[in-house]
Amino acid sequence: MSEPRTVRDPVHEFIRLSGEEADIVATKAFQRLRGIRQLAFANLVYPGALHTRFEHTLGVFHVSSLLCDVFKFSAEDTRLVRFSALLHDLGHGPFSHVSEGAGDLR
Numbered sequence: 001m002s003e004p005r006t007v008r009d010p011v012h013e014f015i016r017l018s019g020e021e022a023d024i025v026a027t028k029a030f031q032r033l034r035g036i037r038q039l040a041f042a043n044l045v046y047p048g049a050l051h052t053r054f055e056h057t058l059g060v061f062h063v064s065s066l067l068c069d070v071f072k073f074s075a076e077d078t079r080l081v082r083f084s085a086l087l088h089d090l091g092h093g094p095f096s097h098v099s100e101g102a103g104d105l106r
Contacts, residue, residue: 001019001020001023002019002022003019003022004017004019004022005017005022005025007025007058009055009058009059011059012058012059012062015058015061018082020083021061021082021083021086024083024086024087025058025086029090030054030057030086030090033052033054033057033089033090034054035052036052036054037050037051037052037053038051038053038055038056039051053089057085057086057088057089060085060089061085061086064081064082064084064085065078065081065082065085067081068081068082
């Protein structure tokens with residue numbers, strides 16, 4: 001297991017990861033999120049909308065952690081929520097929800 005890490009985020013400032021969480025972020029599957037845009041083609045209309053799924057997932061992870069603190073979740077529940085937040089986008093392909101119904105066309 002890796003050492004705990006802190007990631008600098010432009011929105012949330014510093015996001016702390018446990019060693020296990022850092023190991024997940026270091027995987028090839030997680031790193032591929034750096035190449036998938038969260039907002040699809042929105043940057044064509046809004047040039048600053050260059051957010052990736054990698055950045056989005058770290059933000060979701062951070063906000064979920066804060067909510068666990070606010071609602072006083074147990075250590076084990078907090079751990080599960082944090083892992084769920086880290087993993088929630090790993091199965092998405094390009095254009096995510098826009099392309100979900102593509103298999104339903106008849």
